[in-house]
Amino acid sequence: MANKLIGQNYVTPDLVAKVTGAAKYAEDFRADGMLFCKLLLSPLPHGRIRRIDTSKALALPGVKGVLTADDLPAPADVVTDLGQTIKANTKGEKALTNEPVYQGEPVLAVAAVDELTASEAIERIEIDWEPLPFVVDPLVSLRPGGPNARLEGNIWGKAKPAAPGAPITPPAIEELKWTDADFAEYEHGRLPMGTTPDEWAYGDVEAGFKNAALVLDETFVTPNTSHQTLEPRTAMAYWQNGKLYIHCSTQSVVQTVGSMSRWLHLDAKDIVVISQYTGGGFGSKATGTITAVIPALLSKRLNAPVMMRIDRETEHYIGGARPAMHGRLKVGFAKDGRITALDMFVVNENGPYEPVGDTGTSGRMVSLLYQPQAMRWRGVSVLTNTPPRRAQSQPGGMQGIVLIEPILAKAARKLGVDQVALHRVNAPEGKAEFGPAGPQGRRAHATSAFIKEALDRGATEFRWEERKAHGGKRQGSKVRGYGVSTSVFVAGSTGYDGLFVIKPDGRMYIQSGIGNLGTESMSDCHRVSAELVGIPWEKVDVTWGNTGKNLPWSCVSGGSQTTHAHTRAAHAAGKDAVKKLQELAAKVHGGKPEQYTVATSVSLAPAAA
Amino acid sequence: MTEDAAKQFSRRNFIKGVIATGAVASSSAYLFRSTTLQGQPSAGGAPGTAERLITLNVNGQDRRLDVMPQETLAMTLRYKLGLTGTKIGCDRAECGACTVLVDDVPHYSCSFLTHRARGKKVVTIEGLADAATGKLSAVQQGVIDEQGFQCAFCMSGFIMAATGYLKTNPNPTRQELAHGVSGNLCRCQDYDKILTALMRGAQLMRG
Numbered sequence: 001m002a003n004k005l006i007g008q009n010y011v012t013p014d015l016v017a018k019v020t021g022a023a024k025y026a027e028d029f030r031a032d033g034m035l036f037c038k039l040l041l042s043p044l045p046h047g048r049i050r051r052i053d054t055s056k057a058l059a060l061p062g063v064k065g066v067l068t069a070d071d072l073p074a075p076a077d078v079v080t081d082l083g084q085t086i087k088a089n090t091k092g093e094k095a096l097t098n099e100p101v102y103q104g105e106p107v108l109a110v111a112a113v114d115e116l117t118a119s120e121a122i123e124r125i126e127i128d129w130e131p132l133p134f135v136v137d138p139l140v141s142l143r144p145g146g147p148n149a150r151l152e153g154n155i156w157g158k159a160k161p162a163a164p165g166a167p168i169t170p171p172a173i174e175e176l177k178w179t180d181a182d183f184a185e186y187e188h189g190r191l192p193m194g195t196t197p198d199e200w201a202y203g204d205v206e207a208g209f210k211n212a213a214l215v216l217d218e219t220f221v222t223p224n225t226s227h228q229t230l231e232p233r234t235a236m237a238y239w240q241n242g243k244l245y246i247h248c249s250t251q252s253v254v255q256t257v258g259s260m261s262r263w264l265h266l267d268a269k270d271i272v273v274i275s276q277y278t279g280g281g282f283g284s285k286a287t288g289t290i291t292a293v294i295p296a297l298l299s300k301r302l303n304a305p306v307m308m309r310i311d312r313e314t315e316h317y318i319g320g321a322r323p324a325m326h327g328r329l330k331v332g333f334a335k336d337g338r339i340t341a342l343d344m345f346v347v348n349e350n351g352p353y354e355p356v357g358d359t360g361t362s363g364r365m366v367s368l369l370y371q372p373q374a375m376r377w378r379g380v381s382v383l384t385n386t387p388p389r390r391a392q393s394q395p396g397g398m399q400g401i402v403l404i405e406p407i408l409a410k411a412a413r414k415l416g417v418d419q420v421a422l423h424r425v426n427a428p429e430g431k432a433e434f435g436p437a438g439p440q441g442r443r444a445h446a447t448s449a450f451i452k453e454a455l456d457r458g459a460t461e462f463r464w465e466e467r468k469a470h471g472g473k474r475q476g477s478k479v480r481g482y483g484v485s486t487s488v489f490v491a492g493s494t495g496y497d498g499l500f501v502i503k504p505d506g507r508m509y510i511q512s513g514i515g516n517l518g519t520e521s522m523s524d525c526h527r528v529s530a531e532l533v534g535i536p537w538e539k540v541d542v543t544w545g546n547t548g549k550n551l552p553w554s555c556v557s558g559g560s561q562t563t564h565a566h567t568r569a570a571h572a573a574g575k576d577a578v579k580k581l582q583e584l585a586a587k588v589h590g591g592k593p594e595q596y597t598v599a600t601s602v603s604l605a606p607a608a609a
Numbered sequence: 610m611t612e613d614a615a616k617q618f619s620r621r622n623f624i625k626g627v628i629a630t631g632a633v634a635s636s637s638a639y640l641f642r643s644t645t646l647q648g649q650p651s652a653g654g655a656p657g658t659a660e661r662l663i664t665l666n667v668n669g670q671d672r673r674l675d676v677m678p679q680e681t682l683a684m685t686l687r688y689k690l691g692l693t694g695t696k697i698g699c700d701r702a703e704c705g706a707c708t709v710l711v712d713d714v715p716h717y718s719c720s721f722l723t724h725r726a727r728g729k730k731v732v733t734i735e736g737l738a739d740a741a742t743g744k745l746s747a748v749q750q751g752v753i754d755e756q757g758f759q760c761a762f763c764m765s766g767f768i769m770a771a772t773g774y775l776k777t778n779p780n781p782t783r784q785e786l787a788h789g790v791s792g793n794l795c796r797c798q799d800y801d802k803i804l805t806a807l808m809r810g811a812q813l814m815r816g
Contacts, residue, residue, distance in 0.1 A: 019764065021695070229760075230696075230706060277761070311700060
């Protein structure tokens with residue numbers, strides 16, 4: 001039987017509000033007596049505040065208060081969904097700081113009756129700065145005597161393994177420098193390869209190169225790419241009856257309560273997150289954004305709602321970027337293009353704060369996607385005084401693919417092998433293994449892989465054979481080339497609670513804790529519940545985007561996992577409902593539960609005799 | 610898009626307009642609710658300054674407003690008229706999220722001084738559906754039918770730009786419509802789906 005809802009088109013419950021302008025994003029809310037706050041951004045890439053003089057700002061009529069880093073609560077420890085405690089990283093990113101580590105980092109905030117007054121007050125604040133050494137290029141920092149982004153060093157050390165039941169302590173910042181001899185390579189346009197804190201390998205890499213028909217050794221650098229969500233990370237907050245109400249821009253909704261709770265050191269039960277619509281995240285707003293605590297704290301102190309409108313310039317600084325990756329790949333190819341050996345070396349631009357995962361992911365994704373017969377990966381993520389690097393759609397995997405694909409194109413040319421064929425011969429199949437062996441000696445593997453089928457279908461639909469024949473020919477002022485690339489990323493995780501209520505009116509009321517980036521997972525995931533119970537979609541109401549409305553726990557909306565993970569939770573809830581309805585029917589009308597079929601509509605009214 | 614319309618979008622013209630009014634509009638200076646900063650003229654007007662109490666026709670209704678000389682239409686709509694469907698994405702005439710119609714021509718309201726809208730008809734996203742019946746406009750319905758857009762922060766601007774463009778060219782090719790809304794950016798990279806939705810809207814409009 002064909003599904004009535006799953007796989008069928010429908011009008012999502014958020015769409016009419018979007019086309020009429022009724023949909024409210026964070027900046028669209030107003031509250032009585034609402035104040036505005038503006039941020040003072042660091043003019044230095046790295047510096048320390050010796051003294052702040054706010055007297056002239058506070059003397060300005062309409063200015064209500066100033067919030068500095070000294071007013072922030074100490075960051076709380078993290079408790080994961082599995083109950084593991086991770087001690088707070090005191091060197092991690094905060095909402096405000098007295099030691100900014102990138103230009104544009106928020107230093108303090110001023111609240112006033114309007115934005116013009118707040119902006120004027122910012123201009124009147126005097127700060128005595130102590131400039132500190134800074135570095136914006138990871139290679140400069142790795143040079144002997146090169147500057148460090150942080151006073152303690154330029155890389156994150158390794159986190160120490162925690163004893164069972166003990167909290168995990170965050171890694172410390174350490175220093176790594178390479179030698180002048182290492183940097184000799186740099187003068188030849190090749191990435192120097194000094195020591196790295198992280199390394200793994202599988203197979204016999206040297207033998208792979210020895211047996212190769214072609215060996216290429218190439219250096220590439222991928223760019224930093226700003227997220228630039230069209231909705232800046234604006235937030236508005238107020239307190240009522242001891243609870244914080246925060247309208248913010250976030251990818252997740254219920255999971256943002258947890259991060260606000262940590263950042264504010266506030267009990268989760270006293271936080272209400274409201275975000276029905278979010279204007280883009282791309283990984284940079286996974287569980288909200290740390291600067292959103294600024295209006296929350298100002299609001300508490302001033303006993304008035306506070307709006308923090310983030311303008312585009314500020315968004316450039318605080319919004320985040322995909323980290324640039326410097327990569328050098330030595331690749332051995334057999335005659336047919338099969339990769340016999342791959343030696344991958346990456347230097348990642350980490351930004352100034354928490355270690356980013358892109359570095360390690362780049363190697364694992366390249367290993368999965370191109371299945372080298374033998375591979376070694378080495379990498380280091382170097383701290384830089386650049387705006388924070390954050391996860392961006394396919395973090396790390398994208399950079400790895402961008403680093404290797406030009407080499408594959410070159411190999412195809414040199415070997416006389418078709419580019420699609422070269423990708424096909426290296427494509428993963430079935431339960432393809434990837435990365436290094438784990439502690440049990442086994443390598444991780446995919447559950448299924450259909451890259452070969454995708455290449456075949458792609459080549460047909462693109463008319464690859466026909467079009468590549470025209471590649472490289474001049475047409476007027478343009479020369480078009482044709483190429484192929486494949487892509488992969490990890491997805492899927494654990495869904496949590498599925499929750500809905502069927503009321504005597506015959507309608508299904510679904511509660512969703514998922515955020516709404518317009519990917520519609522907050523609605524799509526729950527279609528399966530209605531499908532199983534047999535309730536038509538017209539009789540389904542979805543509530544989302546306000547944790548004051550008893551929303552259930554759901555997974556973080558990031559890494560393209562929500563629909564995959566949470567549909568299963570909704571499926572379980574749907575099956576549970578069917579079982580309960582059957583039991584109810586048997587109790588009321590007699591017989592056994594399994595004799596009843598739940599279908600088409602639900603009525604709790606007594607059945608006609 | 611006509612060449613004249615394109616000219617009106619330019620930042621240079623906007624800046625010239627600002628200079629002409631003798632005020633400096635800062636991207637960080639908004640909302641003037643109670644400020645008495647820097648000798649800003651009070652309502653009623655000091656000699657030689659622009660009048661602040663003006664009448665604005667928005668979505669068919671005359672609205673009496675207190676407007677600063679350097680105030681942009683986007684801020685007036687959002688913070689004085691409560692019309693928050695008009696979004697501010699960049700506030701510097703680049704993204705198009707704030708596009709509204711002024712006398713049927715799409716304008717970036719972040720770079721259009723409210724005073725310039727006196728005596729003109731301003732239409733925002735809230736003014737497109739039929740006021741009496743609530744029936745959506747053709748372009749709005751096209752977006753519903755094709756589930757155009759993802760996060761939709763750019764959507765109001767796109768719909769207004771398309772609505773304005775279709776008034777000058779009701780039967781565009783896909784290429785022409787793409788050009789018609791080329792002043793609007795979508796960071797979710799949904800352009801293909803957006804164009805499909807807007808083309809559907811154009812088709813519905815023609816009946």
